[in-house]
Amino acid sequence: MTTKDRNHALLSTRRSADQVEVSVREVELPRPIDSDDIVVRMLAAPINPSDIGSMLGPADPATAQPGGDASVLLRVPDAAEVDPATLGVARPLGLEGAGRVVAAGPAARDLLGRVVSLMGTGTFARYVRARARDSVPLPEHVPAAQGAAALINPLTVLGMVETMREEGFTALVHTAAASNLGQMLQRLCLAEGIGLVNIVRRPDQVELLRSLGADHVLNTSSPAFFDELVEALHATGATLAFDAVSGGTLAADILSAMEQAAIRGGAGFPHGPRYGTTVPKKVYSYGGLDPSPITVERRFGFTWSIGGWLVFSFLERIGPERAARLRRRAVDEIGTTFASRYTRTVPLSAVTDPETLRAISRRATGEKYLLDLDEGTDDDRRVR
Numbered sequence: 312m313t314t315k316d317r318n319h320a321l322l323s324t325r326r327s328a329d330q331v332e333v334s335v336r337e338v339e340l341p342r343p344i345d346s347d348d349i350v351v352r353m354l355a356a357p358i359n360p361s362d363i364g365s366m367l368g369p370a371d372p373a374t375a376q377p378g379g380d381a382s383v384l385l386r387v388p389d390a391a392e393v394d395p396a397t398l399g400v401a402r403p404l405g406l407e408g409a410g411r412v413v414a415a416g417p418a419a420r421d422l423l424g425r426v427v428s429l430m431g432t433g434t435f436a437r438y439v440r441a442r443a444r445d446s447v448p449l450p451e452h453v454p455a456a457q458g459a460a461a462l463i464n465p466l467t468v469l470g471m472v473e474t475m476r477e478e479g480f481t482a483l484v485h486t487a488a489a490s491n492l493g494q495m496l497q498r499l500c501l502a503e504g505i506g507l508v509n510i511v512r513r514p515d516q517v518e519l520l521r522s523l524g525a526d527h528v529l530n531t532s533s534p535a536f537f538d539e540l541v542e543a544l545h546a547t548g549a550t551l552a553f554d555a556v557s558g559g560t561l562a563a564d565i566l567s568a569m570e571q572a573a574i575r576g577g578a579g580f581p582h583g584p585r586y587g588t589t590v591p592k593k594v595y596s597y598g599g600l601d602p603s604p605i606t607v608e609r610r611f612g613f614t615w616s617i618g619g620w621l622v623f624s625f626l627e628r629i630g631p632e633r634a635a636r637l638r639r640r641a642v643d644e645i646g647t648t649f650a651s652r653y654t655r656t657v658p659l660s661a662v663t664d665p666e667t668l669r670a671i672s673r674r675a676t677g678e679k680y681l682l683d684l685d686e687g688t689d690d691d692r693r694v695r
Contacts, residue, residue: 316340320436321662321682322401323366329390331370334382335663336401341440346418349443351427353684354455356408356434357651359463360555363672364599366404372672375665383663403433408684409449409458410439419443428461428642430623435659435682444631447642456656456681457645463622464492465641465649467597468499470625471553473637475505478593482506484544484552484565487600488528489516491651491679492555497523498648506547508540510561531561537568544572552594553620558601562594562617563608570611580612587612595620653681 318340324332341350370385378384407430412422425448431441449458475483485496488509500507501524508527509520520528527543529536544550550573552565569592578588592615596605605617626634641649659682661667671680 316438318436318438319659320433321366321404321659323368323404324399324401325368325393325397326384327390327398328393329387331368331385331387332378332382333366333385333663333668334378334401335660336381338403338436341438343414343416343419343440345442346416347443348416348440349412349419349422349427349429349446350414350438350440351408351410351429351446352413352438353408353410353434353436354426355410355459355684356405356682357460357463357653358671358680358682359406359460360598360600362404362406362435365402367672372669375668377665378663381660381663383665383668403436405433405435405439405682406430407460407463408434408439408682409455409461410684412446413438415443422446422448425449426455426458428458430462435662435684437659437684444635447638449642453642453645455685456653457651458642459681460491460651460679461642461645461649462638464495464651465645466626466637467492467622468495468649469637469641470620470622471496472499472503472505473629474595474620474625475551478551479591480549480551480593482508482547482549482551484508484510484549485555486510486552486561486565487512487555487598489513489519490555494520494523495649497525501525502648506549508543508547508549510540510565537564540565540568541571541575544568545575548576550590550592554594554596555598556601557596557599558603558605560606560608561601562596562605563610565594566592566615566617567610570615585612587614589614591615593618597621651679654678656681656683658683 318338319335320338322334326332369387371388374386375383409428411426415423427446427448429441429446433439489511509525510529512531517528517530529539550569554562573588573590578590594617597620
């Protein structure tokens with residue numbers, strides 16, 4: 312990296328109460344500040360559902376229109392009052408990716424020249440600063456396109472299983488389960504003998520997960536969904552769910568089915584039917600595919616909870632050594648357990664094309680886009 316290098320990044324800006332701008336702009340070249348800092352020339356970055364949420368905010372992608380120089384404008388329907396402090400503030404986008412380390416602080420010099428997978432802020436850029444402890448060197452045989460998604464989804468899956476064990480549960484329920492992340496979870500649970508109940512919304516998604524060896528795949532559009540869910544929960548003993556939908560009645564439906572499965576399994580009412588069984592039942596909300604409020608019609612006694620779960624908070628809680636072990640496993644199994652498949656690769660400059668932005672924003676289950684950030688370079692680990 313030299314003073315002649317230029318840095319461009321994808322930014323999202325709330326221009327007004329009813330307008331969001333997504334743009335590619337030239338930004339300052341990052342430099343190492345702390346001893347543990349690295350500067351990475353990015354090669355590739357996946358576009359995860361959380362990135363789409365940050366990119367669009369409350370804007371409707373169907374309204375995307377060209378906004379001028381490398382930008383697209385979107386309208387916010389039913390615009391509510393906005394915090395004035397957020398207006399006009401350009402927010403960097405992207406939370407993970409892969410690239411080559413071109414500068415480093417004293418404690419991270421061993422990473423210079425290495426291609427790493429990293430978690431950070433603003434990875435949808437040509438250059439980004441990150442912490443060395445939030446990165447993992449990629450083996451020489453792993454291309455940047457594969458290593459770009461080596462952390463957030465794999466660590467989320469590993470974190471779900473770790474959380475299950477820590478809290479004394481033995482099996483899992485997962486919604487929106489045909490996603491790239493859901494397929495990883497299915498492979499991990501098969502490998503480790505963990506009962507898993509997958510919830511999807513289309514017949515083709517049922518077939519996809521069954522092709523991976525899933526025993527329990529339920530379609531919410533089936534008239535018998537609730538009864539089938541009770542049966543699957545009874546068979547697996549699952550009383551912990553991770554919900555990527557996080558809106559509407561699904562979380563409450565899962566808790567109700569857990570209670571019915573517990574009753575079928577012989578759990579009684581030690582404090583009377585009004586208070587339900589004492590079997591712990593929990594749903595963690597970890598996504599936001601449905602932006603509507605979570606609706607809870609309580610039909611499952613009093614031994615239950617709904618909470619939030621975030622992979623970044625989980626990693627902070629378990630400490631650096633344990634987090635490093637999980638990152639290492641994620642990279643070691645990036646071609647097997649934690650493999651990702653991409654629907655399409657797009658260059659950074661294409662994101663501000665309205666048609667491309669609308670396609671990326673569909674958030675269709677199983678669809679995943681990869682940003683090619685090495686345009687115009689001859690890096691030997693470039694995206695292919």
